[in-house]
Each structure stands twice: as C-alpha cells, then as structure tokens.
Amino acid sequence: MRKIYLDNAATTQPLAICSDIYTEYAQELWQNPSALYADATRVQTKVEEAKKTLLRAFGSSVHRCVFTSCGSESANMVILRGARQKKNMNYVCGGAEHPCVEESFKYLAEQGYPVTFIKPDRHGVITPAQVAEAVDADTALVSVMHVNNETGAKNDIEKIAAAVKAKNAQAMFHADGVQAYCKERLTNTSNIDYYTVSAHKLHAHKGTGAVFYKENTPLKPYILGGGQEGGLRSGTQNTLGIFSFAAAVSYFMEEADKEQAGRVRDIFLEACSGIEDIVLLTPEDSEQACRHIVNLSVLGVRGETLLHTLEQQGICISTGSACSSKKGKSRIAKALGLSEEEAEGAIRISFSPFTTQEEVLTAAAQIKKEAELLRRFTRK
Incomplete structure (x- = not known):
C-alpha cells in the first residue's frame, strides 16, 4: 500500500542528503568539537558555519545562535533563563501557544510572577493591539508564536514586536518559530530578541534545536557543565544533528x-x-x-x-x-x-x-x- x-x-522525512551527511560525520567529522587538535577544530569550524547558515535564513546579521536539543528546550531556555526576573516583573504570553511555551509561563505564574495570556480569535490569531495593551513598564518578556502548530494561523510578529517595544523598550520579545522558520519570510528582525527553531520540522534529523538571540539580551545557561556553546548550553554538541540542520536550511533557501x-x-x-x-x-x-x-x-x-x-x-x-x-x-x-x-x-x-x-x-x-x-x- x-x-x-x-x-x-x-x-x-529527512532529506536524502542527510544520509551523505551521516556518512561524512561517521568517517571524518566525528571528533569532539571542544578538543584542541586539528581534526576537532575542523568540526568546531563547521559548527560555527552552521550557525551562520541558520542566521542567514532568519535574516539577521546582529543575532547570535546557540544550539539546543529541540524547540522545547529552546523555548524553555528563553522563558525561564532569558528575562530579568525581578519581583515586580510581569509576563505576557499568547493564549494558544505550544505546550513548551505555555507550560513555562504557567511555571512562572506558580512562582508568583503575574502572567497575562492573550486570548486569540477562533483561528488562533493575535493582534499587535491586544499585545500592546497587556504590556506595561514592568513587563519582562512577551512571547507570541509565529505560526500556530495546530491551526496554521500566522501572527504578524514583526508588528507585534514593534508594538511591544513602542510600549516598553526594555521588554524582551520572543517568538516560537518552529513551524515558521524557512517557510514564512521575515523582513525586519530588529525587534525580535529571541526566536526558537527546530531541525526536524525542516527535513533534518530530530534532536537539534536553536535559539537566535540578540547580543546583550538577557540569556543564562539552562544546562550547566562544560561550558559549550559559549557557556550558554553545556554538553557535547550534537554535531551530526547540527550539520543536517544546516544542510536542510540551505536546501530550503536555495533549492526547495x-x-x-x-x-x-x-x-x-x-x-x-x-x-x-x-x-x-x-x-x-x-x-x-x-x-x-x-x-x-x-x-x-x-x-x-x-x-x-x-x-x-x-x-x-x-x-x-x-x-x-x-x-x-x-x-x-x-x-x-x-x-x-x-x-x-x-x-x-x-x-x-x-x-x-x-x-x-x-x-x-x-x-x-x-x-x-x-x-x-x-x-x-
């Protein structure tokens, strides 16, 4: 059948090129990128090249990239470790988010932080005006997904982020871009502080995600240890997943x-x-x-x-x-x-x-x- x-x-389904990437990885690029000898340095260089590829597809020259294990880890890292958590701070979240976002904000609410959940329309769309109304001088972080994973609703996160900054320039803005990355074009990422993505939605291997973040925005490590990924995400990098992620992004940019x-x-x-x-x-x-x-x-x-x-x-x-x-x-x-x-x-x-x-x-x-x-x- x-x-x-x-x-x-x-x-x-992973692209056919992922098989070639695995062969190259298994035969030539399997070394630990944190080691100091030449072969390992070559692997680390390819990791850095992969970051540049992902950021080009995002459309930014001012953001940085940290690799994670998935979109859920990426969102958790941003929400729980990417905002100034002071006692008087509050948070704003879309009302139809993926569980990795919604549950993170519910956790913050349980810790005593005020969280406002914006009610979407019956299709999942949230407007910039709705978000701006919920933002005040004490808002630490706003999170609204780019594309709703269940309904396919597309939020205008460029206008939403701009509305947030107009209301409070110090508030951070995050968008879950897992369903949108490489599929929905962004023309202005300047007001987006964090954008989280996942490889397996783009015909790459499961087990790799990423956070795009603006330099000097608050972001602390969620996983502690050896200090990989610039100290932001400890643990030996999943280089096979990273290489397949970059190849899939290149495919979407150049061939798809x-x-x-x-x-x-x-x-x-x-x-x-x-x-x-x-x-x-x-x-x-x-x-x-x-x-x-x-x-x-x-x-x-x-x-x-x-x-x-x-x-x-x-x-x-x-x-x-x-x-x-x-x-x-x-x-x-x-x-x-x-x-x-x-x-x-x-x-x-x-x-x-x-x-x-x-x-x-x-x-x-x-x-x-x-x-x-x-x-x-x-x-x-």
Missing part, C-alpha cells in the same frame, strides 16, 4: 520549491469544499494563514476515528499537535472557543515541498468517502 504522509507539522506547499494546500481545500458540514478552523485570510497547515472540522465525525480510518488506507494526518496527542481534548480547542462538535471533529493536514497534487486529491476524496460512511453510524 502506498503511504500518503500529510502530518509534516508533526515531523518531516517554496510555493509547492501552498499550491497543494489550495488544491486540497478546493477538493474538500464539496464535503458536507465541514468547518475551516484555519484562517481564511491568506495574510493570517501559513501555507503548509490546514485545520478543519468534519462535523458529526470524531477526528480520531477519521484519523485511524484514513490510516487504514495509508493516509497519515493528525488531530492536532503531536506533543499533545496523548493528553486528551485539545487545550487549543478550548483556547479558541470551539464548540464541542467542532473540537471533536477537528483534523490537521500539513504539507511539505514534496507533497503532490495526486496525494492531496486522493486524501480529500478519502476524507469525503469516510465522513459519509462514519456519519451513518453517528447521526440519527
């Missing part, structure tokens, strides 16, 4: 068909338009929606049931964030104010530069077929 993989927001995900998304949505009783949870406004994630609710059908039915046909989708899939009802559905029926029927389909028109047409047709069949058993 041919597999159709439409869960690229959860993870992506950046329009393909958007093309198949439009084809998929058009094909789904004939399905009875579906609700688009992704923003309809193209300025507020990314091009690689679609979330819709098939009313009268449990999303999890539809997922497993499609799986039997070789089609892989999800019902939301892979990180939250084992925790029951989506907290995002609650944050967006979805009805119980909308939340129960929600499914997420996510595309890559390698997704084809044939695949999305097959998936849409199968969703229609299975929805009609399942409704016979759920609707009276």
Whole structure:
C-alpha cells in the first residue's frame, strides 16, 4: 500500500542528503568539537558555519545562535533563563501557544510572577493591539508564536514586536518559530530578541534545536557543565544533528520549491469544499494563514476515528499537535472557543515541498468517502 504522509507539522522525512551527511560525520567529522587538535577544530569550524547558515535564513546579521536539543528546550531556555526576573516583573504570553511555551509561563505564574495570556480569535490569531495593551513598564518578556502548530494561523510578529517595544523598550520579545522558520519570510528582525527553531520540522534529523538571540539580551545557561556553546548550553554538541540542520536550511533557501506547499494546500481545500458540514478552523485570510497547515472540522465525525480510518488506507494526518496527542481534548480547542462538535471533529493536514497534487486529491476524496460512511453510524 502506498503511504500518503500529510502530518509534516508533526515531523518531516529527512532529506536524502542527510544520509551523505551521516556518512561524512561517521568517517571524518566525528571528533569532539571542544578538543584542541586539528581534526576537532575542523568540526568546531563547521559548527560555527552552521550557525551562520541558520542566521542567514532568519535574516539577521546582529543575532547570535546557540544550539539546543529541540524547540522545547529552546523555548524553555528563553522563558525561564532569558528575562530579568525581578519581583515586580510581569509576563505576557499568547493564549494558544505550544505546550513548551505555555507550560513555562504557567511555571512562572506558580512562582508568583503575574502572567497575562492573550486570548486569540477562533483561528488562533493575535493582534499587535491586544499585545500592546497587556504590556506595561514592568513587563519582562512577551512571547507570541509565529505560526500556530495546530491551526496554521500566522501572527504578524514583526508588528507585534514593534508594538511591544513602542510600549516598553526594555521588554524582551520572543517568538516560537518552529513551524515558521524557512517557510514564512521575515523582513525586519530588529525587534525580535529571541526566536526558537527546530531541525526536524525542516527535513533534518530530530534532536537539534536553536535559539537566535540578540547580543546583550538577557540569556543564562539552562544546562550547566562544560561550558559549550559559549557557556550558554553545556554538553557535547550534537554535531551530526547540527550539520543536517544546516544542510536542510540551505536546501530550503536555495533549492526547495517554496510555493509547492501552498499550491497543494489550495488544491486540497478546493477538493474538500464539496464535503458536507465541514468547518475551516484555519484562517481564511491568506495574510493570517501559513501555507503548509490546514485545520478543519468534519462535523458529526470524531477526528480520531477519521484519523485511524484514513490510516487504514495509508493516509497519515493528525488531530492536532503531536506533543499533545496523548493528553486528551485539545487545550487549543478550548483556547479558541470551539464548540464541542467542532473540537471533536477537528483534523490537521500539513504539507511539505514534496507533497503532490495526486496525494492531496486522493486524501480529500478519502476524507469525503469516510465522513459519509462514519456519519451513518453517528447521526440519527
């Protein structure tokens, strides 16, 4: 049975070049980059080159890069170790963030710091005005995600960051860029103090993330030890993961068909338009929606049931964030104010530069077929 993989927001298949990178790593570049002999120095040089590659894709010449193990560690590091934590400080957080962000701010709230969670619209969008209203002279850190991992909503973080700085120039601004990096272009990063990313969303190996941070912004080590990564992240670097991350970023910058995900998304949505009783949870406004994630609710059908039915046909989708899939009802559905029926029927389909028109047409047709069949058993 041919597999159709439409869960690229959860993870992506590594590029073919990652096999070549592993071979080079295993045969020539396996040395510890902290050692002082020539071969190890060569590895460290490649690590520094990888940082430059990632920052070029981000669009900044003033930020620095520290490698971590994943996007979650990166966000935890910024939120828990990247702001001036004084007794009178407060925090502002988007209301539909990834758990790695939301749980970090909940931890701060438990420690006694005031945290304001901004309520998004029903698609997950947050406006600059909403954020600015929550910022005051004592705000230490504001965090609003670039692209929502469940709905595909795209926040204008450039305008949001500018609004934060206009209200309080000393407040730090962080954006979770895991779903957006190399897929959504930024033209002005000057007001973004921290931006966190992850390799495995870009067809590289799992196990590597990064924090982009402006020089002289507050940032302390989250993991202590040997003082690697300029003293900010101890532990021997995952050089294989770093090299594959840089290669994937280079691919997205130089070779990837950046329009393909958007093309198949439009084809998929058009094909789904004939399905009875579906609700688009992704923003309809193209300025507020990314091009690689679609979330819709098939009313009268449990999303999890539809997922497993499609799986039997070789089609892989999800019902939301892979990180939250084992925790029951989506907290995002609650944050967006979805009805119980909308939340129960929600499914997420996510595309890559390698997704084809044939695949999305097959998936849409199968969703229609299975929805009609399942409704016979759920609707009276």
